[in-house]
Structures are given as structure tokens and as C-alpha cells.
Amino acid sequence: MEYYSTVDKSRRVPLAEAVMRSIAPDGGLYMPAMIPQLPKAFFNNISELSLGDIGYVITNTLFGSEIGSETIKKIISDTLSFEMPLKRVGEGKYGLELFHGPTLAFKDVGARFMARLSSHFSKGKGCNVLVATSGDTGGAVANGFYNLPGVNVFVLYPMRKMSRFQEAQFTTLGGNIHALAINGDFDDCHDLVRQVFMDSDLATRLNLVSVNSINVARLLPQTIYYFHAWARLPEHERRRGNVVFSVPSGNLGNLVAGVIAKRMGLPVSRFIAVNNSNDIFTEYLRTGRYLTRPIVRTLANAMDVGDPSNFGRLLDLYDGDHKLMAGEIQGVAYNDVEIGCTIRDTLDSCGLLLDPHGASALQGLHDCLASGETGIFLATAHPAKYQEEVEHALGRKIAIDNPLKGIAGRSRNIERIAPNVDALKKYIITHAK
């Protein structure tokens, strides 16, 4: 299957090029030229398929014509090395726990897949990965690529704007992982990455790969867990139809993957997109106007985004038609006080401790689910990953069993880089593989 750029749809490239370039030379985002359909029969016995089986079918449907099924099998079993349980949280409400991977967040899925696919496409040539992160991306990508031979990773992140724990996930690895602290915010980091990739000579010479949620190899595998969640619903919920996903949204990669899953045939009726106080997207859904804004910091800081990088893809999926998009995606936004309330209430009422991102998505179900609908919210991060934020919301200390305890105490390797593209290029050229 070919991929086109959202800026100029007539330019089509093969998967390998879309993956290795990440951004089209015209600045557009790559989209599959055709969204493949799954056969109806697939849904008849889907509840008997394991996560790995479902992952294989979806990946084969998306990428089978470019990479052989043996490679797909290997990549998928390496990628989906952890569970994603669906838990009932109330009448017609379920949470999909996407946080049992190596960095305790859903970004592990896309990052692990992407790491293996790009190293497959590099075929022995060295490659250099460049990624900007405001939260969980850095850790997921760094861990996905950690120690993969022939790969160097540069993680750009806003200095002093992440939790100690988030920072520890990519600054303590060393080896092929370079952590670059930028004096600025996430949008500055993202912009620097964009500028480096616009230098196509440099990008080609260094075999530069970008692994933000803009890369199709990160985005498309995220469709897998929408199918998996649907498969794990009790049969009566599946039969009733009217399944709604509530998606805590920042750069909108997760939401775009959900919409693509629906276009592939997943019987979902609609989506709830949840923002925190950085409600650029939900404002767009409400008003039809897309107004970028400076970021404000919130408890759900992986959703602190002022100009969501996948917005162009959503526009593309709905042909720029605001009405069409707003008819299928309902937007709702919560501030820190509201998110904190949901964390407290959920712990009190059902003993379930949520992280701020998952909590916002559950609140989306509470407020937007109509009767007769079944809601699934994406629990995108483990509460232990946001211990400080959770304790702030609860107003007290709480013991959370952290599967990764220990990393916060390890020594860190951080390089401070001035927020300009030349300083960044110089560092990358010096340290490239």
C-alpha cells in the first residue's frame, strides 16, 4: 500500500519511505492511500482470538504487502509482549489498561512496533532516531530502541517540565540513547525536530528517523488495541452495538488510530475526545475554529499540547468537514480540579486508582455516554507513573506499587542544548551512527 502526504495527495511513497522520513518533504503527514477493510468473518470469532492473533491480523492487513508475514509475526510478538486487560468499572463502562508495557504507558505499543519496523527497513545501515517528547513518548521510544544494533536515539524534551520519573525513563539508559534537554516547552522541541527533518540532505545522509506519533509506524499499530478491546467486551455488549471509545487526547495520535480502526470495519458508533485545559481540539469540535495556544501545565501533562500534531490527519479523514467530524467525535475538556475529583471518586467508589489521563477519559464516559451505549475508556498510563499528580489530586500520600521502582534513583545522562536548530544539528552530526 502507498502513502500520500496530507499537503499534496498526488505524491505517493512506499511504506519504507513513509516510515524512514516520517514527515513528507512538503511538510505534510503521511496517510495510507487506502484504508483496508477487514472481512466480516473476522468479527464473528474475534472473541476467541488472543491479543497477539488480533495484532497479527491487523498488521498483516495494513502492512502485509510490504513486509513478509514471518517478519510481521516476529515484530508483533516482540511488540505485544505485555497484557492489555479490559476492566469493568460500572454499568456499561469499561477501561482498557494500556499501561503494562516496559514504560507503563500506551506509547509502548507504537514505539516498540516502530523501533522494530524501522530497524527492519534500515537493513544493516545505521539509523538515527530523533524524537521530541513532552511526557511519555521519550521513555517509550528510548526503551523501544534501547540496545537495538545500529540505531542511535536522540530524545528532545523541555527542561524541568516533566516528572522526575518520566525523565528517568530515558535519561538513565545511556548506551545508544541521548537525552537532550531544551530550554523551552514541548512545542519548541517539536518545532526543532521539524526543522531538522526539513533539511532533507542531512536527513538522508544520517538516515534520520522520526518517531513521534506523526510516524505511520507508530500510529497504525495503535489500531490493534481498539479491536482487542472490542473483542474482550462481553458478548451482550458487542451484540447490542453502540460501542463508544473515550480517548484522552494530546497530539491526537490515539484518536486518529481509533477513527482508522472504525474505517477498517470495527463496529464502533462514535468517539469521545477528552482534553485537559489545553482544549484546542475540543474547542475546534465545538466551534469549528482551530486556534493554537501556548501550553498550560496540567496534571495530565502528556496531553499538554498547544498545536496537536495529528490534527491534519483528522481533517484529512473527514475531508476537512467540521460537521462530519463533530458528528462522530464529541469533545469534552476537564481542568485539574475536575480530573482530581474523578481520581478521588473512582478510588472511593470502586477502589480503582487511575492516573490523571485515564481519569479524564473515564469522566468523559460519565458525562457523555447516552443510555444504551457501551463505553470503553483508554487508561493510557499506570498511576505509579504519575504518583506526584495522583497524590496532589488525593491531597495525601498513597502507596502505589511501581513495577519500575528503582529507576528514579539511577544516575542520569543529560545534555543541555540551546533552543536553536544549528546547535541541535551540530550535536546530532557529532554523535550520529
Ligand SMILES: *Cc1c(COP(=O)(O)O)cnc(C)c1O
Ligand atoms: C501521549 C499520551 C496521551 C495523548 O495521546 P495522543 O496520541 O498524543 O493524543 C494520553 N495519555 C498518556 C498517558 C500519554 O502518554
